[in-house]
Amino acid sequence: MGADTIALKVGRYRPEHAPEPYFDEFHVPRTDDMVVLDALNHIKDHLDGSLAYRWSCRMGVCGSCGMMVNGEPRLTCSTFLRDFDSGPIVVEPLRYFPVIRDLVVDMTDFMEKLKSVKPWIIGEEPPIDEGEHLQTPDQLEVYKQFSMCINCMLCFSACPVYGQDPEFLGPAVIALAHRYNLDSRDRGRAERARILELDNGIWDCTFVGECTVVCPKDVDPAAAIQRSKVSTATHMLRAVLPFGGRE
Amino acid sequence: MLLETLVHDIVIVGGGAAGLRAAIAAAEVSDRLSIALVSKVYPMRSHTVSAEGGAAAAMAADDSTELHAFDTIRGSDWLADQDAVEAFVAEAPDEIVRLEHWGCPWSREPDGTIAVRAFGGMSVNRTVFAADKTGFHLLHTLFQTSLKYEGIVRYDEFFVTRLLVEEGRCSGVAAMDLRDSEVRCIAGKAVILCTGGAGRIFPFTTNGAINTGDGMALAYRAGVPLKDMEFVQYHPTGLPGTGILMTEASRGEGGYLFNNQGRRFLEDYIPSKMELGPRDILSRAIIQEFEKGHGFDGPDGQYVHLDISHLGEETIDEKLFFLRELARNFIGIDPVHEPIPVRPVVHYMMGGVDTDLLGRTRLAGLHAAGETACVSMNGANRLGSNSLTECLVFGARVGRQAAEEALEAAEPSENPLAELAEVEQDRLVQTYLADRDGERIATIRKDLQTAMERGAGVFRTEESLKTAVEEVRGLRERYESVAIDDRDRAFNTELVTALELDNMLDVAEAVVRSGLERRESRGSHTRRDHPDRDDERYLRHSLAFSTPEGAKIDYIDATITQWPPAERTY
Amino acid sequence: MRTEAPRRYPVYVPKVPTTWWVRTAPFRRFAAREFTAVFAAAFSAILLLFLLALSRGQEAYEGFLRWLRLPAVIVVSSVIFVALLYHAVTWFRLTAHIQVVRLGGNVVPRRAVVGALLGTWVVVSSLVVYLLVWF
Numbered sequence: 001m002g003a004d005t006i007a008l009k010v011g012r013y014r015p016e017h018a019p020e021p022y023f024d025e026f027h028v029p030r031t032d033d034m035v036v037l038d039a040l041n042h043i044k045d046h047l048d049g050s051l052a053y054r055w056s057c058r059m060g061v062c063g064s065c066g067m068m069v070n071g072e073p074r075l076t077c078s079t080f081l082r083d084f085d086s087g088p089i090v091v092e093p094l095r096y097f098p099v100i101r102d103l104v105v106d107m108t109d110f111m112e113k114l115k116s117v118k119p120w121i122i123g124e125e126p127p128i129d130e131g132e133h134l135q136t137p138d139q140l141e142v143y144k145q146f147s148m149c150i151n152c153m154l155c156f157s158a159c160p161v162y163g164q165d166p167e168f169l170g171p172a173v174i175a176l177a178h179r180y181n182l183d184s185r186d187r188g189r190a191e192r193a194r195i196l197e198l199d200n201g202i203w204d205c206t207f208v209g210e211c212t213v214v215c216p217k218d219v220d221p222a223a224a225i226q227r228s229k230v231s232t233a234t235h236m237l238r239a240v241l242p243f244g245g246r247e
Numbered sequence: 248m249l250l251e252t253l254v255h256d257i258v259i260v261g262g263g264a265a266g267l268r269a270a271i272a273a274a275e276v277s278d279r280l281s282i283a284l285v286s287k288v289y290p291m292r293s294h295t296v297s298a299e300g301g302a303a304a305a306m307a308a309d310d311s312t313e314l315h316a317f318d319t320i321r322g323s324d325w326l327a328d329q330d331a332v333e334a335f336v337a338e339a340p341d342e343i344v345r346l347e348h349w350g351c352p353w354s355r356e357p358d359g360t361i362a363v364r365a366f367g368g369m370s371v372n373r374t375v376f377a378a379d380k381t382g383f384h385l386l387h388t389l390f391q392t393s394l395k396y397e398g399i400v401r402y403d404e405f406f407v408t409r410l411l412v413e414e415g416r417c418s419g420v421a422a423m424d425l426r427d428s429e430v431r432c433i434a435g436k437a438v439i440l441c442t443g444g445a446g447r448i449f450p451f452t453t454n455g456a457i458n459t460g461d462g463m464a465l466a467y468r469a470g471v472p473l474k475d476m477e478f479v480q481y482h483p484t485g486l487p488g489t490g491i492l493m494t495e496a497s498r499g500e501g502g503y504l505f506n507n508q509g510r511r512f513l514e515d516y517i518p519s520k521m522e523l524g525p526r527d528i529l530s531r532a533i534i535q536e537f538e539k540g541h542g543f544d545g546p547d548g549q550y551v552h553l554d555i556s557h558l559g560e561e562t563i564d565e566k567l568f569f570l571r572e573l574a575r576n577f578i579g580i581d582p583v584h585e586p587i588p589v590r591p592v593v594h595y596m597m598g599g600v601d602t603d604l605l606g607r608t609r610l611a612g613l614h615a616a617g618e619t620a621c622v623s624m625n626g627a628n629r630l631g632s633n634s635l636t637e638c639l640v641f642g643a644r645v646g647r648q649a650a651e652e653a654l655e656a657a658e659p660s661e662n663p664l665a666e667l668a669e670v671e672q673d674r675l676v677q678t679y680l681a682d683r684d685g686e687r688i689a690t691i692r693k694d695l696q697t698a699m700e701r702g703a704g705v706f707r708t709e710e711s712l713k714t715a716v717e718e719v720r721g722l723r724e725r726y727e728s729v730a731i732d733d734r735d736r737a738f739n740t741e742l743v744t745a746l747e748l749d750n751m752l753d754v755a756e757a758v759v760r761s762g763l764e765r766r767e768s769r770g771s772h773t774r775r776d777h778p779d780r781d782d783e784r785y786l787r788h789s790l791a792f793s794t795p796e797g798a799k800i801d802y803i804d805a806t807i808t809q810w811p812p813a814e815r816t817y
Numbered sequence: 818m819r820t821e822a823p824r825r826y827p828v829y830v831p832k833v834p835t836t837w838w839v840r841t842a843p844f845r846r847f848a849a850r851e852f853t854a855v856f857a858a859a860f861s862a863i864l865l866l867f868l869l870a871l872s873r874g875q876e877a878y879e880g881f882l883r884w885l886r887l888p889a890v891i892v893v894s895s896v897i898f899v900a901l902l903y904h905a906v907t908w909f910r911l912t913a914h915i916q917v918v919r920l921g922g923n924v925v926p927r928r929a930v931v932g933a934l935l936g937t938w939v940v941v942s943s944l945v946v947y948l949l950v951w952f
Contacts, residue, residue, distance in 0.1 A: 015827050044741070052738050057292075101738035101826075
C-alpha cells in the first residue's frame with residue numbers, strides 16, 4: 001500500500017499568460033487502482049479546471065492520452081500510480097512536439113505524414129459481388145502486428161532522430177506504410193516507395209530501437225523500418241540486375 | 248466579427264465509423280462534392296475504436312438475411328421498424344466485403360474466406376470479426392481510406408455547439424475551433440449527425456469521455472424529437488469500477504458466467520441460450536443474482552465471474568488477445584488462469600435522433616446515422632455486433648442520400664448563417680468565459696450520473712423515474728450557475744466539458760421522461776411496476792420533444808412487415 | 818475549400834539539447850554502439866596499411882610488423898579489438914530484429930536466432946585462430 005496522497009508536478013503552458021512553460025504541483029489522493037489519468041482528472045475536476053489534456057477511452061486503445069511521465073513517453077490511462085514509490089510524478093507534454101497548451105501537443109505534423117505514405121489499399125478494387133479477397137491466416141499474420149498502431153505517437157517522442165530532425169517521417173508512419181506494403185491485397189509499394197525511400201524516409205533511421213521499447217501495442221516499428229530497408233535494397237538490386245525479375 | 252464562414256456541400260459531425268462511412272459514401276457519389284468532417288477529437292480517437300466483438304452480417308452458407316432480420320427483430324422485443332431491419336440485413340454483407348476490399352484485417356478461415364463467430368441472440372454464427380479489436384480495425388481502415396479522397400475536408404478538434412437553421416432548413420453548424428475557442432460557421436446543404444451515444448450520463452459505462460450525446464442534444468434543441476430514449480443497453484460484462492468492456496466474444500468463444508455459488512446461474516433465466524442470450528436478459532439476470540445475494544462483494548460493488556480459462560491459452564491469445572491484455576493491465580488478472588469479475592455497465596443507446604430509412608430527420612437538411620440515430624433498427628434492445636454493421640449500412644445510406652440532396656440543392660446563403668454563428672460566439676463568451684463564481688462542473692455531473700443510475704438503471708419504477716425527472720430538472724437549474732476556472736481561449740477543454748454537460752442534461756431528461764411514460768417492460772426498459780410487455784398500448788416508439796417545460800412525450804407506431812409480434816422466447 | 822485561419826496563439830517549440838544521448842542508459846548504449854564504427858574504420862585503416870606494406874616488399878613488411886609490436890600500438894589494437902567485439906555482438910542482436918526467420922511456417926524466436934548467429938561466429942573464429950596458431 002502506498003501513502004494516502006501523492007504529488008504530481010504537471011507541465012503547464014498558457015500562451016495567453018506567459019511565453020514559457022512552467023510547472024504546477026498538485027497533491028492527489030492515491031489508491032491502488034488509480035492511473036496517472038485518474039490523477040489528472042482529479043486535478044481538473046476538483047483542484048484546477050484549467051489543466052488541459054486529451055483523453056477518451058481510458059483503456060489504451062484510442063491513443064489520446066500519451067504524455068511524458070517521469071521522462072518516459074507513456075499512456076497515462078495505463079500507467080499506475082502504485083508503480084511510483086513516491087512523488088512528485090512529473091507529467092509533461094509528449095517530447096519533440098510543439099506544445100499548444102499544458103499537456104496538449106500539436107499533431108498536425110503527424111497527421112500530414114500519415115497521409116503522405118498513402119495508408120490505404122492501392123490497386124483496382126474488385127466488384128462487390130466477387131466477394132472478398134482471399135487472405136489466409138498466414139498472410140494475415142505477416143502484417144497483423146504492424147496494423148496494431150493506435151497512433152499514440154509515443155514512438156515519436158522516443159526517437160532521437162525525430163528529435164533532431166522533425167522532417168523525419170517517424171516510426172509509426174513508416175510502420176503503417178510497411179503494414180500496407182506487406183498486405184497481400186495491396187499493390188502500392190511503388191507508389192509509397194518515393195516518400196519512404198527518398199529524403200527523410202527509412203534511411204534516416206539509425207536503429208536506436210527506443211520506439212519499439214515504448215510502444216504500448218507491441219507494433220515493433222523499429223523492425224518495420226529495418227525490414228523496409230532490406231526489402232527496398234533487395235528491390236533496387238533486382239531492378240538493376242539482368243535476372244532481377246518482377247516490379 | 249466572425250472569423251470566417253466555411254462553405255461545403257455536406258457537413259458531417261462526428262468522425263467515427265458512421266461519420267467516416269458517410270463521408271466516403273458521399274465522396275464516391277461525386278468527386279466534385281466538398282464534404283466537411285467536423286469532429287471534436289481526431290477521428291482515430293472516436294469511440295468506435297473500443298468496440299471489440301465483431302460486425303454481424305448474413306454471409307455464411309448456413310445463414311440467410313431473413314434469419315438475421317428475425318433475430319434482430321426478436322432481439323428488439325418487436326419494437327424495431329421491420330422495414331429498417333430488412334434494409335439493414337440486405338446491405339450488411341456487401342458492407343463487410345467493401346470494408347475487406349479497403350483493407351480491414353478480418354479474421355479468416357484456413358481457406359482465406361472471412362470467418363464468423365457466435366454472438367448473443369444470433370441463431371447462427373454470423374459475427375464477422377478482426378481478432379477482438381474489430382472496432383479498432385474498422386475505424387482505422389475507414390479513417391485511412393478516407394484520406395484518399397480530396398473532397399473530404401477535415402476539421403479536427405472542432406466542437407459543434409449549435410445547428411444553424413434558416414427558414415426551416417438546417418444549413419450548417421456553428422463549430423468552435425478548440426485551438427482558439429472561436430466559433431466558425433460551417434455551411435452545408437446537408438448536415439449529418441454521427442456523434443455516437445451518451446453513456447457518460449451514467450456513472451459506470453464502457454463509453455469513453457467523449458460520449459456525451461452531443462449530436463442528440465443538437466437535434467433535440469433544434470426541434471427534432473429523440474426517439475426511444477428510454478432504451479439504454481447495459482452490457483452484462485464490464486469491469487467493476489472502470490466499466491471497461493469485456494467483450495461478448497468471450498462468451499461467443501465459449502466463456503461461462505458463474506455466481507458466488509459456483510453455478511452457471513443463467514440456467515435459471517435463459518437455459519436455451521445460456522451465456523449467448525441477448526444482453527438485456529443477461530444484465531437483468533445478473534442484477535437479480537445480486538439481489539438474491541449470489542454476487543461477489545467488491546470495493547466497486549457486486550460482481551459475478553466471467554470464466555474463459557477452459558478455452559486454453561492458445562485460443563485466448565488467438566481470438567481474445569485484447570481481452571487478456573485488458574484484464575491483466577487493469578485488474579491484474581490473467582483470464583487464462585482466473586475468472587474475471589464483471590457486472591452490467593451502460594454500453595449503448597438504442598434511442599436517438601428520429602430518422603427514416605435514409606437517415607433524414609423531420610428538419611429539412613438534417614440527417615443522422617449510427618448510434619446517434621434511431622431509425623429504428625434495434626428497437627428495445629440491440630443484439631451485439633449489429634451496431635458496427637449499422638454504422639456501415641446507415642452511414643453509407645445517409646452519405647449517398649446527402650450527396651444526392653447536395654447535388655440538387657441551391658447554395659445556402661452565407662449571411663444569415665454567419666450572423667447566427669456570431670450570436671452563438673457571443674453566447675459562449677458571455678455564459679462561460681465571463682468572470683463569475685459558481686458550481687463546479689464535476690459536482691453537477693456526478694450528481695447527474697448518480698441520479699440516472701438510481702432512477703433509470705436496469706430495473707425502474709414509477710417512483711424512481713419520477714424522482715429522476717425531478718432531479719434532472721433540478722440539475723438543469725444548477726447548471727445555469729456553473730462556473731469554470733479556465734478563461735483562456737487557447738485549447739480550453741474545460742469549456743468543452745461544460746458544453747458537454749449541457750448536452751448530457753438534455754439527453755438525460757429525454758431518457759427519464761420517456762422511461763416514465765412507458766408503463767410496460769420491453770427489451771432493456773424494465774419496470775418493476777409494469778413487468779409485462781403491452782403491445783396494445785406500446786408497440787410504438789416514444790418521441791421526446793424539447794419544450795420550455797421539459798420533455799414532452801408523443802408516440803409513433805412501429806412498422807411491422809413480415810414478422811407479426813410474438814412472445815420473445817429463446 | 819478551407820482557408821487556413823491564422824493560429825492566434827503561439828505554440829511552444831522546446832529546444833532539443835545536443836547532449837540528448839547522455840540522458841538515458843539505452844541512449845548511451847546506442848551512442849556507444851554507433852561510436853564503435855570509428856574503431857571499425859580504424860581497423861580498416863590498419864589493414865590497408867598492412868596491404869600497402871606487403872606490396873612494398875620484405876623490408877617494408879617487417880617494418881610494419883615491428884610497428885605493430887610497439888607497446889602503444891598494442892594498447893590501441895586491444896581497444897579496437899574490444900570495441901569491435903561490442904560492435905559485432907550488438908549488430909548480431911539487431912539482425913534478429915531485422916530478419917524474420919521462418920522454419921516450416923513457424924517463426925524462429927529472436928533469442929534462438931541471436932544464439933545461432935553468435936554461436937556460429939564463435940565457432941568460425943575459434944577455427945580460424947586454431948588454424949593460425951597451428952600453422
